Amino acid sequence: QVQLVQSGAELKKPGASVKVSCKASGFALKNHFMHWVRQAPGEGLEWVATLNPNGEDTAYTPRLQGRLSVTRDTSTSSVYMELTGLRLDDTAMYFCAREMEGPKQNFDSWGQGTLVTVSS
């Protein structure tokens, strides 16, 4: 069955970088857009990035443009999100999510989330 398993929680200082992984199973990454969505504590959902099925084309929220990078490793069926220059307000649960084949502009399967805490 479709499964997305993310790496564990991270505690970082302001200005540092973090790289979160998302390992996919049960489907082929080359057939799906993959997204990253974050949720600050007690807040709503915010789309942050999209990776095209070709593994090369990306889209980022303007809010994080220049600090965010999404990549893919087909040999491990994993997608990665790296955020640099961390700020206190980057503290959030970061989810990877798959889009239905189509494309359908939705998020049909989700990872369990990775809590990134930025604190001095």
Add this chain to the structure above:
Amino acid sequence: QSALTQPASVSGSPGQSITISCTGTNFDVGGYNRVSWYQQHPGEAPKLIIYEVSNRPFGISSRFSASKSGNTASLTISGLQPEDEADYYCSSYAGVVIHYVFGLGTRVTV
């Protein structure tokens, strides 16, 4: 790009029906038939319950239905059950710059 507008909370008794609205603009909800809805229980990842305005993924109860009129989408939960108590988020595709916007979420209490 502003978040989509949802009521902060909606409540109902078991067996009742409730409706959650989601209001956007011509650049998101009104511009694309790419509205989706997500259910999120505390401490869990969101779960897709509606896509492309009114389609249910396999395995989602028919008690969940949705529609769209102009810039406002709506989710209806019929025959409310205790397990429906959760946060519900709408989302819409918003074009090639913003890509996706979410609502701020609606807490449903049963």
